[in-house]
Amino acid sequence: MIAQRKDDHVRLAVEQQQDHSGRNQFDDVSFVHHALAGIDRSDVSLATAFAGISWQVPLYINAMTGGSVKTGIINRDLAIAARETGVPIASGSMSAYFKDPSCADTFQVLRTENPDGFVMANVNATASVDQARRAVGLLEADALQIHVNTAQETVMPEGDRSFSSWVPQIEKIAANVDVPVIVKEVGNGLSRQTVLLLRDLGVRVADLGGRGGTDFARIENGRRDPADYAFMHGWGQSTAACLLDAQDVGIPVLASGGVRHPLDVARALALGASGVGASGGFLRTLLDGGVPALVSQISTWLDQLAALMTMLGARTPADLARCDLLVHRDLRSFCTDRGVDTRLLAQRSGSAGTFHEMTGAHDD
Template sequence: MSASRKDDHVRLAMEQQHAHTGHNQFDEVSFVHHALAGIDRPEVSLATTFAGITWQAPLYINAMTGGSVKTGAINRDLATAARETGLAIASGSMHAYFKDPGCADTFRVLRRHNPHGFVLANVNATCSVDNARRAIDLLQANALQIHINTAQETPMPEGDRSFASWPGQIEKIAASVDVPVIVKEVGNGLSRQTVLRLANLGVRAADLSGRGGTDFARIENGRRELADYAFLHGWGQSTAACLLDASDAGLPVLASGGVRHPLDVARALALGAVAVGSSGGFLRTLLDHDVFALIAQISRWLDQLAALQTMLGARTPADLTRCDLLLHGTLRNFCADRGIDTRRLAQRSSSIDALTEMTGSTR
């Protein structure tokens, strides 16, 4: 049952990818073009540091799958792509492994084929401390992702219906494991209030994983005989909205959900993400083509991200948060409703330019 469900997830996720219209709220974020802001390419670094973690690029392959023969082969290829490009990679939910240790190798391949890379093990919020440690040990994981997914569980025929214990269990796991804990949504977003609460639970970072990418409520509804939870399709906030909402919540935030190309990566970094994850788009490249095409895609993304930083005058990914941004459409309306000052985003470079004039330093 679990292996079949994992294969269903891949099939239904790819159906979404092929049917996607392409538009999401990242399109409502634009950079103010300053024609003399550019720097020299050799000055640009893609390295990012957060919560005591350093990655050579602010891009990672986010949680996808595992638990069946087919998904084990996918994880092998994803691990190969991570190894060849230097990206961090997260496993899919390891709940299948806890139920059936016989599928361990479908997850273990992430480490076997990427022996020196940064690997995140992924568990759910009902996971016991012992199982969290088992997941970390199986992958020799550098960090632990705990996913939270009430909007997925609700239409899931065999899903959880008890959520009140999740905060306490997250806190218990965070206090009991020896690697950083990152809590992520699965595509419905984390509000500012949620990120603040996670900070109080001892979590080291939050992956906002907003609406715009794979819709797991839609996937689980597609597995129902009557498909009678269609009203949950599109539930939650977009990744761009979540980044704006959590901009001063006091916890490093990662961004995933609806990331389509390097400009979306740059937009997310400029909105405050310390790193940006992709799942569905990378999976589509892998399944439509092969691992070599995925490696080429990731390499191209990294080169193009460095080119964008060069044009925008951002020596590091963190420097993108100094770039002026304009917000449009429904995203601007979201900011108005949530009390977010959009004018501040549009004028961020002004204080930096003034300081440059006073000190005589270069931007």
Template structure:
């Protein structure tokens, strides 16, 4: 059943990508164009550093799959593409491995194909400390992702229904493992209150995992006989909303959920993220066109991220947090309701004392 469910997830996620409208709240963020702000491309570095972690690029392939023969082949190709481009990568949830050790190869293939790359192992918030360590050992992980997915579990026919212990378990794992712990949502977003709780729990990094990309409520509803949870289709906060809401958090923020292209990556950096990740666009490419096409896609994204930073005058990803942005539409309404002052984002590059301040210091 677990292998069949993993294959269903891939099939339904790719179908979503094929039918995606393309619009989300990243479109409510635009840059103020300063025609003389540009720098020399040779002066631009894509390297980013946070919570003791160093990445050569501010882009990562986020958690997707594993646990079946088909998904193991996908993980192999994802790992090859990560190796060829230097992009960090996360495994899918390794829960199938805990239930059936015979699925180990569908995950460990990622380390074999990408021996020197940055790999994050992915577990759920019910995982024991011992199993968290097993997940790290399985792929010799450089970091551990713990995913939060209450809405997905709620819609999933065989999903969990007990969530009260998740916070305590995250705190136990963060204290016990020897690698940085990243907590991520799976597409419904992290509020600033949740990020504050994660910081207190000893979590190193929060991946806001907002709405706008792959919708796991819709995926799980598609697996239900009556498809009777369609009313949850729009649940949660978008990734830009989460970044603005949690600005000034005491831990670094990663941006995933609805990241469609290099412009969304650069928008994420401008809203306070230290890096941005995507799953759906890369899954669609590797499934439809193969690993060589994914290598080309990732290489193009990295080149275009650097090109946008050059035009905007950002020599590093961190400098993107001082660039002038405008917030429009429903995203601005969300910020107004949550007390986030967006107006000053449009002029923050003009004052020398604000040139290096992050999004949080405007709150």
């Protein structure tokens, strides 16, 4: 039953990708174009560091799958692509492994095919400390993701209906595992209040996991008979909204959900993310064209991200957070209601002299 559910998730997620080529709230964010901001490509580094974690690049393959023969093959291919491109990678939820240890290899392949890469294990908020440690041990993981997904569980026919234990359990896991803990949403977003709570629980990093990518409430509704939870489709906040809501929360944030291309990666970094995750689009590329197609896509994204940074005058991903941004349409209304001053984002490069210093320009 678990293996079938995992296969259903992949099938329904890929079907959703047909709908994700259009606009989302990342399109409500634009860079102010400064025509003399550009720097030399040779001066650009894609390396990012946060919460004691160092990555070669600010892009990662976010949690997808595992737990069945088919999903084990997908994880193998994702791991190969991660190895070939140097991007970090996360496993899907390892709950299936706890219930059926015989499927361990469908997750462990992420490490065996990618022995030197940055690998994140993934558990749910009901996992015990022992289970969290087992997940980390199985993958020799460099970090642990704990996913939170109340909307998905609510729509899932066999889902959880008891959520009160999640907060104390997250705190317990964060205090008792030996790797950084990242708490992530699965596509409905983390509000500012939630990120501040996670910080107080000892969580090192928050993956905002906003609306705009794979909609797991919609996936679970597709598994229901009848499919009577359609009103839950699109629940939550977009990733761009979550990034704006999470300004200065005191812990690093990662951005995932609705990332369609390198410009979205640059926008997310400029809005304060330390790294940016993609999953659904990468999965579709893998299933359509195999490992070579995914390696090519990721490599192209990284090259194009570096090109954008060169034009914008950002030597590092963190420097993008000093670029001037404009916020438009519904996202601007969200900021007004949540008390986010978008004028500050539009004036971050400061005066002409400060801008001159930021880009590293100098007079001969």
